[in-house]
Amino acid sequence: MLHILLTIFGLIIALIFLTKGTKRTLKGLRIPGPTGIPVFGSLFSVNIENTHEKFSDFARIYGDICQVKLFNYNVVLLNSEVLIKATSAQIYKEYLNDRSETFYGEKVLFGSQSTAFYKNGYCTVHDNLRKGFAKAAYLFGPSFERNILDQIENDLAKKIEVCNGEEFEFTSKLQLSLTKMLAFALTGKIYNDDDNDLAVFREYTDMESYSPGEIRGFVDYYLERQRADMENGEEIFFTDERIICQILELSASVMLTTWGTIVNTFFLLVNFPIYQDMIFEQLDRIFGRKGDIKYSDKTKCPILEAVEMEVHRYLTGFPLLLPRKNSTHLEFEGYDLPKDSISLKPKIEILEVESQSYDILVFTETWLNMSVVSADLLLPNFQPPFRCDRMNRIGGGVAIYVREGIIASERVDLAITGLGALWFELIVNKRKIILGGIYRPPDSNNNHWLLLEQSIDQPVV
Template sequence: MERKELVTQVLLAAAAFLVSYFFIKSLKNPLRKIPGPSGYPLLGNILSLNPKNIHNQFYEMARKYGAVMKVKIFGKPIVVLNSREACLEALIKTGTDFQGRPPLKRNNMVVPTNVVFSNLSDEQAMLRRLFTKAMKAYGPGVAHLENVMQDTIRGLVDGIDQKGDQAIESTELSIGYVCCVLASMMFGEKYSYDDELCHQMNQVNSQVIEATDPFSSGAVLDAMPFLYDFKFLFRDQHKKLDSANEAATTFIQSRIDDAKQSFDANHMRGCLDFFIEMQKNEIGADGKPLLDDVMLRGLLMNFLTAGLETSRRSLAQIFLDLLHDPTLQKILQAEIDSQFEPTQTIALKDKVKLPQMEAYMLEHLRFLTQVPFMIPHMAVRDTEVAGYKIPADTVVLMNSYHVAHNPDVFDEPFKVKPDRFLNGSGELIDRDHPLRQNFLGFGAGRRQCPGESFAKSRIFLFLANILQKYDVKVEGELPERDVRKYPMSILLTPPSVKVRFTRRQ
């Protein structure tokens, strides 16, 4: 009995020591001072969070806890920055302190090398430099992009006219347009609205999105990467990852191989040709290309996924706005009619003539805020933000959804009110106006989205040229237009709607 009692006492003492150790350690953790909801041991707040509605839950928390808050996912603390000031301090004022990325197991399995999700490194900096260089060299840049988009819009108009009075799903139309633009930019050829290659691009992208969605059940593999080795527990998830990896690799590599066979340095086509030229000319100290095919596949997959997912959601939201507010549609059309003849093509340089259109574009981006928390950041060293100390390796989210819908800044933030971006003379408010400063949808600082200007250009040219030629009407039931009810799936996802196009006289 004495021996059993001794063992019991030793175990109790060891347990008491461990409890004391972790308690004292938690007291010393600077994140302890950051406010946030209480959670359960080990699980944290995971049981109270709904992945499909997390943007609204974090919004309500922001109203309660203020500019900086903390949540725990499986016991791991995540810091959330809810104010514009705190976000900009982290993204710009602290230099590179918050420019890391947390490891995302599933994404790295499907796209091993990429610009968007990789951590700060020489390789990441090199990939971003090459990506930007190709964008600037392409055509050069926006000028050639506009020609590509105008050609695609003309093809799209022909396709709409051929359908006559037949209604079209807004999602189908959006994907067709965006895929055509992206395919032309990437591969340098002209594609029709319903080209088979565009369908392949969409299918590959859909598989990648489904396999890596951070708001799906598979996110547990990102939160606890060691579980990835227990494949019998996640058979369906592993099948999706393997299938997406194979589809993406096969599709992208086949395009690379075809482009290499027909490559002509005197006749450059799309961005892929510029990447191939870099592959030939940018050589490392070891005599090997700085940009190998694995890296190239990652760049092209980033190009495809980022461009397609954001633009198609924007266009889906635009149709909802026009159908919910016929007055807005008439105002934009009247502005277009006052500046252009019916047969005149509207170009990017014409944006200054359309302040109402520009104001709507700003309001559209603010209202939708389709990337509610931006891409996750991670502290690469011990640092601080808004007076709180943040240890290295802490995951940090920028709550751009709250920033863009902050009722202390925006009157009726969950209504679409383009006039908020116009002054008393009907002109667009200045760039440094507080209302324009409170939008961080494309990020800021060193990791700001490099495709911002291309995304805005795609949306503007589509909207202006479609409204110039058509009245847009709903077919059947009109879904709600309330961003608070949109589900999270990679990004906020507006519902699709059937649209009928009537040629304007």
């Protein structure tokens, strides 16, 4: 018995030295966080069921940034918008984009060849994977949205109506509807209910159904890119393995993430009917009983959007949201960030897809500076952005995107020193239109309001 206890004690001591590693020189303030227990850290107090609650508690206790030890993982929690935006700054971009190696990525995704699991997040390969998905989504985005609305109105809603108020198993009906939407996204074809899942998945992975020059869905887009590389004698980027990875990733996002989010949304509405009434009243008031609702209308429905954001915040199906890890020991906004710490970074591909419904995009609080080149900020089908970066201070800034084909030029003559304002001139139907974007800092004094008034008066005059 004694030798067993000594063996266990020896293993614990060895683990302590292994996880502690060599002593390093701090490059900034030590990130605060719970102490935990030796070797295991907070592993026994944080689990998949209480992650959101524990992380919220840590944010209240430790502030804008804190770190949590989970065995040999160092998880850095960014709890403020300021620090989350800072991760996308050019000085950190090279170091905060990598992924940790996972069994699923290595064994199922051909060595982590998908967009989400690609280990080197700051390289041409990852950039092309990300942009390829965004372009494929844009090519048939409108038809996909119409099909989703049709599925909801003429398929899912009618199946619920025929239940006539009786109890029914909702999740299976939702899952079948999402499967049909996924099949449409991949193949461009609408399937009937009598097509079982196996037939659907067999067809959209069948390369023989591809017809060169005809893009019906995501799969055809990737095959078209593959064919173009072959015909041009270039190295094939979207290999068969990478195409399969994109299919698996899209399937997982629809059948796991989307399905889980919608199911949890209905679970919330069933248990809190007051929110049902609030959402229904808002939709009825804005669109009426027969009005058409599009994805772009979400900004008109703040109550619905707020409810859905809360569901996303509390949904614990993937508590760490495929976080990034930093590839080196570095200083981050005054804090010491150990090598291989887990961190988060916003995704620009969401913006690339959502922006296609608009001709002009105006952004404030861009946090851009001279170290960030406009070539890294390009959006498909838009001209390079007009920029007014905030000088000598972190934060602020204005950026304006104008769709290609629209004649636009910046009006530098309207700029006012000390004010974050960006004006530009459009020519539409032979008429000149002046538009602008202005950033107002939260600590603005009376002088700022006078400059703002002067700036607005200039274009009018």
